[in-house]
Amino acid sequence: MTATATEPSRGLAARDDRVATRPLAARLLSRPEVGSLIAAIVIFLLFMAAAEPFRNVANVGTILYGASTIGIMAVPVALLMIGGEFDLSAGVAVTTSGLSASLLAWNFGLNVWVGILLALAVSVAIGAFNGWLLLKTGLPSFLVTLGTFFILQGVNLGVTRLLTGNVASADISDMDGFASAQNIFGSEVTLGPVTLKITVLYWVLLTVIAAYVLLRTRVGNWVFAVGGDAAAARAVGVPVRATKIGLFMAVGFCAWLSGMHLLFQFNTVQSGEGVGKEFIFIIAAVIGGCLLTGGYGSVVGASLGALIFGMTxxxxxxxxxxxxxxxxxxxxxxxxxxxxxxxxxxxADLR
Incomplete structure (x- = not known):
């Protein structure tokens, strides 16, 4: 009788879905970046067949450069969306950063590196302000950052015209520190027929670091938790306030990095730049697997979304x-x- 009772229990254990190993294909299809990966492959094959210049290896650097300028911002925007928030000021924040470094250095006769560090402080402060105001007022991040968008857009245009009499910052290429700063933010390297801008390196590094933080650290768990249910996350000890403000500051940091490239690539910044780019960053993140409701997504997918833009x-x-x-x-x-x-x-929820 004992043996008879044991056999059914073994059969039930063998069929228990909680301990069953899911097929590799099912696990891959449950990853948030799978859609963007498939789309990237399809678009790559499409243009390989339809556009002869696309098959030219020398154009790889140009394609990656276009993708990197989007990807640098799509990565932090994706993290923010996974955390349940939006930043509609991300596009003009890039311009604000470049203008801050240029105008401060030019008008006060500073070394360019001083302007760069001051611009970093400005960019991170904008991100911190967005996060603080969001938590202080309880307003949706859509409204908070939409307000910041208009404020920054007006400041960019008004201050630039006031200080230069023009809609662009002054050329700072002859100022102290410019050459060394350009090596950091505007250089390029040639590998055979392919010329890669330094933004490609920054894009890859940001993607790797963000993916590691999101998937392998406690902070990453906090990001998913606050995006899924902030109240429940707070109840179990997750620092919701610090996490959300930190995510906005990450967007500010990457806006600074992108703004510095904009400045040192062209030596000057147009004050009307960046309008509409925020939607590109958000779309890249959505293509990469981020849901508008938060709590789900992938920074690798966001980078693939940026690559799709670059290729297209x-x-x-x-x-x-x-x-x-x-x-x-x-x-x-x-x-x-x-x-x-x-x-x-x-x-993924069926797992």
């Missing part, structure tokens, strides 16, 4: 297609990505 922007031109359709592509990709992300999350 140049691929359309290389193929000789009408570039007016690019915005239509963005809308279609956003809708498809949202549907795919919802499907992938449902599969």
């Amino acid at each position: 922007q140049l691929g359309i031109n290389y193929a000789g297609w009408n570039p007016d359709w690019f915005r239509t592509f963005l809308g279609v990709m956003l809708l498809l990505a949202t549907l795919v992300n919802m499907y992938v999350k449902r599969r």
Whole structure:
């Protein structure tokens, strides 16, 4: 009788879904970045077939450069979205950073590096202000950062015109510290026929660091927790306030990094730059697997979303297609990505 009772229990244990090993394909399909990976492969193959210049190895650097300028900001924006918030001021914050370094150094006769450090303080302070105001008022981050967007846009234009009489900052290429700063923020390296801008290196490093923090550290658990349910996260001891402010400050830091490249790549900054870029960063993050509701997403996917943008922007031109359709592509990709992300999350919840 004992043996008879044991056999069914063994059969039940063998069929217990809680201890069963899921197939590799099922595990891969439950990853948030799977949709962006498939899309990147499809777009790559499409332009490889349709655009002869796309097959030229020398153009790889140009494609990666376009992707990196989006990816540097898409990574922190993705982290912020996983944490349940938005930042609509991210695009103009890049311009604010570049203008701050240039105008401060130029008007006060400072070494360029002093202007760079002051711009870093300004950028991080903007991020901290967004996070503080969000938590202080309880307003949605959409409204808080929309207000910051308009404030920064007006300040960029007004202050630049007031100090220079123009809509662009002065050329600082002859100032002390410019050459060394340009080596850090605006240099490039040639590998055979491919020329890579330094932004590609920064983009890859940010992606690796952010992915490690998100998936392998306590801070990453906090980000997922506050994005999923901030009240429940606070109840179990997660520092919700510090986490959210820290995420906004991360966006500010990357805006500074991107703004420094903008300045040292062109020696000057147009005060109207950056408007509309915030939507590009958000779309890249959504294509990469981030849900608008928070608590789910991938920074690797966001980088793949940026790569999709880089390939598409140049691929359309290389193929000789009408570039007016690019915005239509963005809308279609956003809708498809949202549907795919919802499907992938449902599969992940079945684990």
